[in-house]
Amino acid sequence: MDFFIALVSDPVGFWNSHTLLISQIGINGMLATSMFLVLYSGQLSLAAPGFMAVGAYVSVLMELYWHTPFAVNIAAGTLLAALLGLLVGLPVLRLRGVFLAIATIGFVEALRLGVILNVPITGEGLGLKHTADPLGGVPIILVSLVAVVLVVWRLTKGRLGSAWAAIRQDEIAALSQGINVARYKMIAFVLSAFLAGYAGALEAHLSFIIAPLDEQYGVTRAVQILTFAVLGGSGFVLGPLAGALIVTLLPYIFLQAGPYINIFSGIFLIAVIVFRPQGIVGRGGLALVRPAWWPRARVRAPSTG
Amino acid sequence: MLLRLDDVQRHFGGVHAVDGVSLEVEQGSIQGLIGPNGAGKTTLVNVITGYVRFQGGRAWLESDELTGLPAYRIATLGVARTFQNIRLFKELTAVENVLIGMHTRLRDDTLAQLGTLPFFRRAQQRHVRDAYALLESVGLAHAVGQRKAATLPYGDQRRLEIARALALRPRLLILDEPAAGMNPSEKQGMRELIERLNADGLTILLIDHDMRLVMGVCKRVAVLNFGKKIADGTPEEVSTDPTVIKAYLGTGGEREVTSALGAGGVGEEQEVEQSATAGRSAKEPDQPILDIQDLTVSYGAIVAVRGVSFRVGAGEVVALIGANGAGKSTILNTLSGVIRAESGTAVFDGLDLTTAKASTIVRRGLVQVPEGREILARQTVLENLELATWARRDGVATRKKIDEVLKRFPILGERRDVSAGSLSGGEQQMLAIARGLLARPRLLLLDEPSLGLAPQMVDEVFRVIDEIHDEGTTILLVEQNALRALGIADRAYVIETGRILLSGSGDDLLHNPAVRRAYLGG
């Protein structure tokens, strides 16, 4: 509770003492938006951590070896992530549902365990140390987040967005309306890779070290990002953002739970999926799904036969 | 010629779904395409529109060759279609559905969206206005526009799908069963809509079961059966063609249907030879084994069964007949506990079917042989049969019973160790019925047992049904081959759009001109 009281009573102090947390919310918000893009176009892709790793490693390596300016490093990392998105998307986007999810997990782990851990330049298991200013990035991150969310929101409102919505709802019917399904899926996938790469590059500069950890660039991270989107609701661009905010803040929300925080987080996750399947931000106001064991309101008229 | 098909071929496994069909659709015409269930009509549409690959033959839209193009390209060339089972973008509003239909005509506004320039705002507003105009042109009120597609009533969903197709500004519109499941006044509305669209210059390929609709609205009609075109001509020519009558209405077994349907399909009543079922009572039994009162069943916004009441007495054969989508299968599935009723009661031998578990219902002796047979294709014939004894708990007797069944259906005995998926359609139907018998039914529900079967096989299936009945099993039969069903039934109910339209003894209904009109459209 103290956490939220501080937020209201002393916003400036709060800002200064929680810069890292705010930055992390911003990064996670962008990742959630990246996940939103693929889900919005009907693709269950878990590839984001792979693209994050590309963005992070490319930007840090450029900084270490070429001493190029920060903006150039970030841009290069982001663009390479998008390019890799195109290359990975070509073969995998034929797959649907969990098959796509598993293939992208394969990509993520092959990149992390197969490439990063074995190419000497990446520092292998030890990771890379660099000398970024971890706190200087907050304004950049927050501005980026706002820009990203605005752009994606506008995209969902236009011709592109309606094509994505159509594909998500019914691929067969979308084809019958002349929509080139493969192409629009690819656009969403590459944009999502672009965003993940950008978020990854920025995140790399929040700390002095990047390392190929599971929580960072592995399946655990992928699952976390998916959780943002599903928990928040993937029908509207603000849903995943809300999900990212809530999940990142869970340790503070369940502060009282102390060491049992993950238990409450897990129960919370199950409860949302079971009682609020459309996510926290979704249609239907505050309605919850009635569980099977909850007594049904008897509205049936008595039988007249 | 707008659309030209030349010797189009498509097989699935060994089944010739479309077997060398050639067809020409004239510019500005309404071309009908009819045929019994499983004749290959929808497959043909799927081939033309690029959803299923050609395995032979070619197709042109004017000078553009369609052969081998992906579905979205064919749509862009100007072939719009609707789907038999309605494929709207369910979570989007009606207007959004139509706007997506305009996809190919809209210019790419991605950059403009980012800037949200007023100029593009205006363009967008124009599109929305166009979309509302399209909704109006198919007879949907302005207020419908903002509603989610999934919440619209059935008839409106059909119309919305047409509006969405029109948004493509197509050269050819293919309607796949646009009137399925509609009541007569809705059908009349659909007919008027089709005629109006045609009058505005749109060429239409109309596929439907309802002969009356097709015969009434089309200048030319082609008939498919078992993947082959068996007739092509004016409605008069087609409806007097004996092969068509036989294929479409089903054979009456020993009764040969020799007399023709009248011109336009609306003919004087037919004299069909009396069969041996005369004199059976048309009265509902006082002590029914199955008692249904006021049963109503919906799928979301679509009410499939509206307040149906009927009874089945022990030892009877009762038939439910009616057009596709009338709600017959829904009734059976509600009785089996697979679908839950919205209101009303259904009691089988003291068991409330609206709340009982599906497994309990089967154990009590109410067993369904489902439409499309639903055999377990990956298991062997014998495994299918062994599993069918799940509901009975009588150990050794089970083994004997399986042997009996194998003897009774010798074809299954011969093929007991092959996977059920490799059986022919007729053999699969036999397996499905055999499976039903092994569950020890007291009331056997048969859903479309003759669907898609060759005539000899249909005879065989009905002979078996007769036999089962003679052994004392009560039968509730749903059948689109109305002549056969009425021939075998003690009593029958004609269902239309979820309601009972007529009832009576099998013979009475067989000779009732209203039945012909309601069901056969003839």
Next chain:
Amino acid sequence: MDQQILNAIFIGSIYALFAVGYTLVFGILDILNLAHSAVFMLGAAVTYTVVVKYGHSFWIACIVGLAASAVIGLVIEYVCLRPLRRRQAPPIAALISTIGLALVIVAAIEQGTSSSIFSWLWVDGANSVAFPAGTVADPIWHIGDLTLEASKVVIIPITIALMLVLGYVMRYTQVGRGLRAVAENPRAARLMGLDVDRMISLTLVISSALGGLAGIMFGLALGDISPYIGRDNVEVRGLAVIVLGGMGSIPGAVIGGYLLGMIEVLALVTLGSGASGGVAFAALFLVLVLRPQGLFGTRLRERL
């Protein structure tokens, strides 16, 4: 090299045992049960606790561990899957709800210290522990250059025997036919009088018991029991295995398990310890792209 092949067979057995449970649930429900790796870990952890904290023999502990795993199987069905199935939620929903349960299970063990409310379940927190020496007799044989530890070797026949039993049950018994029927066509199964919900519960019990058993054997043979053994060793590898063998296929999962064991050991020998980790996932990726029905599968179910 021979020793390495032996290791491949040994680790392959664990993969196979774990993956069979995974694939059983996918085959019947088309759902990835991501709590399966938590069950793997829980089986090992409970067995360890019963031996060390409560002082029972290993065999009793095994039974308790298996029972606990099976119970979690029921929890998965009743809490995470059935409510979603009732309203026909997309498979992604079950993905998240099982992740939630996995989070709870792992956190409970992770927080199990002597002062916590989970002290009855686990007291070693996030540490990795091993069964005390002598928990079971573990003789070591030497044949030529080969070193055979009984605790590892015994896994191989147990796995093969269990798979044969499972194969027999699925192929020749009424329950097995019923399970296959539910997998192929739940509607038809229901119309034939099968209680589909009960068959699914049974599936989850079998699946979770197998997962727990794999965990117990892993903990015994490798001397590594911690809250993270599921996540680190089998969670994603299990996916690789069932994809290699064809999703939903039981023999496929067994062959896939041994194949992955072989691939990893081969990669270890030829590429060194660093690269071996990525090889499994590269294989997973390639198989899905080139042959989504799996190496041995013949058909991929149509899904739109």
